[in-house]
Amino acid sequence: MNPGQTENANWRMFARLSVLALLMFGFGFAMVPYYKKFCEVTGITNLLQPNAKQSEITNSQVDKSRWxxxxxxxxxxxxxxxxxxxxxxxxxxxxxxxxxxxxxxxxxxxxxxxxxxxxxxxxxxxxxxxxxxxxxxxxxxxxxxxxxxxxxxxxxxxxxxxxxxxxxxxxxxxxxxxxxxxxxxxxxxxxxxxx
Amino acid sequence: MSTATHDATHGHGDAHGHDDHAHAHKPTGAMRWIGSTNHKDIGTMYLWFSFTMFLVGGAMAMIIRAELFQPGLQIVRPEFFNSMTTYHGLIMVFGAIMPAFVGFANWLIPMQIGAPDMAFPRMNNLSFWLLPPAALLLIAAQFAPGGGAGVGWTMYAPLTTQAGPAMDLTIFAVHILGMSSIMGSINIITTILNMRAPGMTLMKMPLFCWTWLITAYLLVASMPVLAGAVTMTLTDRHFGTSFFNAAGGGDPVLYQHIFWFFGHPEVYIIAIPAFGVISQVIPAFSRKPLFGYASMVYATASIAILSFMVWAHHMYTVGMPVEAQLFFMYATTLIAIPTGVKVFNWVATMWKGSLTFETPMLFALGFLFLFTLGGFTGLVLSITPVDVQIHDTYYVVAHFHYVMVAGALFSAFAGIYFWLPKWTGRMYDETLGKWHFWLSLIFFNVTFFVQHFLGLAGMPRRVPDYALQFAEFNAISSVGAFGFGLSQLLFLYVVLKCITSGPKAEQKQWEGADSIEWTHLPSPAPYHSFATPPVLK
The missing domain is CATH 2.60.370.10 (Ctag/Cox11)
Known part of the structure; x- marks a missing residue:
């Protein structure tokens, strides 16, 4: 490769790697909604929503077999x-x-x-x-x-x-x-x- | 690329000029360093900067160990102690170890692949000169109202969202350090992929170049994530966002996920170039080629990929579902396999070799023993039920100092002793070098081995005071730390003596060294090397 070609290839590489860096910067922020959704779906550390599963928490003292x-x-x-x-x-x-x-x-x-x-x-x-x-x-x-x-x-x-x-x-x-x-x-x- | 006049020798042929100061070959005085685009000058500056930061971070460690010498509060206030643990960590990681290996990369990569310089010499200059302002911000943070931010080097929310103005200085410092690292990494990747001499195929590169290629990708992919995390902290502090503020709907645990998504690759960003140095030094003093070159490359790449999948093993105690704990536990233990491949390859390289034990080899062997020991304690920590017991104890402190100090730092010492003859054209004092090694080795173990016992006995990290039963081990550890710190002044003396009055070094100072900086370039390496690409078989 002659110097001119190398230089062009270098700048193309620079552009590609900069895009990767910017995407990863965005990825950090994308983790915010993703984390929220993930916790919502799996029901862990869900601080915002009322605990939907509360009624399902079983109290072992309750005898459900009789009324x-x-x-x-x-x-x-x-x-x-x-x-x-x-x-x-x-x-x-x-x-x-x-x-x-x-x-x-x-x-x-x-x-x-x-x-x-x-x-x-x-x-x-x-x-x-x-x-x-x-x-x-x-x-x-x-x-x-x-x-x-x-x-x-x-x-x-x-x-x-x-x-x-x-x-x-x-x-x-x-x-x-x-x-x-x-x-x-x-x-x-x-x-x-x-x- | 616009180039300074002396870039003509880089073979770009487009030298023209707004370069208005008169010089024959290179500028002299301060301007030579401030405006330098020469990879060797920049490498030298990186190395001296990192040594300066090593002394600053080391002084902070001495304050920490002095306070911990005895139970009770004797020397510093607890807030100042917390600030010291925080900035000791930040400065050693971002100011000392990372720039040291970037210094190696600058010096060695162009010489090992037969390139005239780095791909972007001006960006290289900027990458370096971003570091001193960042370091000044970290030091200035100590004098901010309320003192330094005692939040720990991991900068966990919500402590960081409530800390004083020092936190803002720290955040900006991390931003600047991140930019510097990303630019440096782009430079390294481009240099390695585009600027190799004809005949220097990727699989013929010295392993040091391979490890840096992989490390640079890790940096480009992970540093921006840290930048995002501290940016979120900054906007939480000042602009009313609630990324980590539970009162506003955020979640502080989210910070830990983002931080460690960066933080675990960061561990390998520090360790992998160290592997590269060791992979150059051990074959040279065994007078044998590296055993299993290809498997070394693949093992390094596997470690890099796995490093993005194990982050939550730093946070087993945040209340993850057991399935997640199991996933991260198995993924973490998996890393032992490629790491084991590397260790066995180094051992196999020495097998039936004609070994000699000059200072670089001694440090490489010290690395091999102690890094492996740190790897074993890492395996212990990766087991969730065990980690829950010893999370945030001195066991963890002992573990990461075995891999950071005996791992990365020892390998940097090995590399400096190994390449000093090539860099300076002079030989260091072998006797003093060996003294430096043995003193470092002994005092390192005196300092950190006992910390395993402290951790297992339950002493938490990041505390200025502790219960009386921990007193003996802490006293031993402090004595070791002072000894280790003083031993590093001997290192400074050895290097200065080598530069000023060492005997002349030969072109191929080490009989077994076979990469092209030894075989094709004189010692000291000329200011401009490989302006025309070398002829490689």
């Missing part, structure tokens, strides 16, 4: 309160966390403090209903005409005898005598466990 029907019942004892569950019954697996709501309304003309007492049917079911959160844990103070929705969070113990397929959870509100009213509940604060 238990939970029925709710609500009563008041000598109080001008209207008290009812927002759902009559729910079907759950033992070991599964459930939340239901109750509603009370003070139809009387003055403020009253009441406390709900739970009871279970069948009676031996009581030991298998694990309440994590319940309005019955504390006294409820309602002003005249006030309405309140209250949650109950519970789990049925998977050890529940196999022959029990239905459990009834019944609450009855009793008026709390003035002498026993806890200051905190009268103030509306949420503490103190009375149940």
């Amino acid at each position: 238990v029907t939970l029925e709710f019942d609500a009563n008041t004892h000598g109080m001008p309160w209207q008290f009812a569950p927002l759902q009559r019954s729910v079907r759950v697996h033992p070991g599964e966390m459930t939340q239901v709501e109750f509603q009370i309304k003070n139809n009387g003309s003055g403020a009253l403090v009441g406390q709900a007492i739970p009871s279970y049917g069948p009676k031996q079911g009581a030991a298998f209903v694990k309440k994590l959160e319940c309005f019955c844990f504390r006294q409820q103070a309602l002003a005249a005409g006030e309405t309140r929705r209250m949650p109950v969070q519970l789990v049925i113990d998977p050890a529940l005898p196999a022959n029990v397929n239905t459990l009834t959870l019944s609450y009855t509100f009793f008026e709390v005598p003035a002498a026993d009213v806890k200051k905190s509940s009268a103030a509306g604060a949420a503490n103190g466990k009375a149940g």
Whole structure:
């Protein structure tokens, strides 16, 4: 090759290698969307999307082989309160966390403090209903005409005898005598466990 | 190509001129160096620059080891310590070892393939002169408000996106170093592919040229990726992007993927030219041709290709799926095969050879033993379940110093002692050279061998203070480091003594050296060599 030819060949090589370098610079940036997509598809380090697979995470404590029907019942004892569950019954697996709501309304003309007492049917079911959160844990103070929705969070113990397929959870509100009213509940604060 | 007047001897025949200073053959004084387009001048500048940076990075290592001599904080503040580990790494990798081998490439490639100079002499000049500003930026970063960026040489987000102004200086330095490397690589590839003398086929090239051809491709393909990574860091810091900022939808782990996509080829960018030097030195002192030349070429190419597929073995602990961990583990262990081919070829070259043990050969043998040892600890680290235990411990520090110092640096010493007679026309002091070798070998092992034990016992890297049970090994390691550092001043003395007052060297100083810079060129090599291509059989 004469010098002129070599020089031309050199510049062609220079151009080709520069393009390669530029492409590799672009490749670094192309890794950004590619990485995002890759993580999305494979479900790893997916920080942007809500975790779609969360519901599929199995809780080994849940016994999916059986259903238990939970029925709710609500009563008041000598109080001008209207008290009812927002759902009559729910079907759950033992070991599964459930939340239901109750509603009370003070139809009387003055403020009253009441406390709900739970009871279970069948009676031996009581030991298998694990309440994590319940309005019955504390006294409820309602002003005249006030309405309140209250949650109950519970789990049925998977050890529940196999022959029990239905459990009834019944609450009855009793008026709390003035002498026993806890200051905190009268103030509306949420503490103190009375149940 | 526009050429300076003295380029006429390069055989381009188009010398014309805006070259307005009067000179007979070559410019003198500072301008000779600043404006030089001569591959030998530029090679020399690369080598001196890299030695200067080696001393700067080495001084930082001395600060690190002084602080670690005893448990507790004695000498420096932790932030400064972190800055020292960071810039020690950056300066040694980008300022010392890489430019050293580019210096070798500049000096040797045109002489070994029978070319008059590099393909792009002016770009060659620019490649070199980009380095000092980058080095100054790295040093200036120490004096930025808040001190140097103690982010580690890997510059992981999110630490880098939160670091002080020193980080910006560091990022710009990396940009400039990257540009320099890419231009240098383009120059080397073009020179090797287009400018070989007639008869010098690719498979007849000395192995050093082959290793640099492959390394240059690695550089062109990987340095831009690093440039991209630090650019993203820069825009995350100042321009509101969120590549790595989780609060804005980015992912810091992405940085690690991009960085190591560059970072693993970088390991071989450092190691492969070292293989090339060793492949020249061992045959010369065994007085036998290199065993398995073709398999050496293929093994080097396989290592280069595999290096792009193993990056995530640096990040087993980021929470990858187990399938990915297995893939990267197997791909990594696969690299042991071509590397084993090379090691066995070197050993087979020595088999039944007429061995003599001059300083270059001693360093080559030191390389062979210690690099292989570093390769073995690399295999240990490649096994995912083991790596999870010793990730980010001193075991890793010991491993990469065995391959970087005993590997790349020892091979650079071997190469410098080997070619000094050709470069300077004078012989170095063999006795002092051997002292330099033995002192380096012993102090290197005193420094780094004990760090394996520290790592296995659980001492994390990048900490200025440590638990009391690590005290003895750290004290030993520090003593070794000071000894190793001082031994390198002896090297400087040997080189200066050789240049100023060494006895005259012969054209073929080494009996077994057979590449054309030894057989066709006198010592010292003339300023312009192979202006007309050599006649090769």
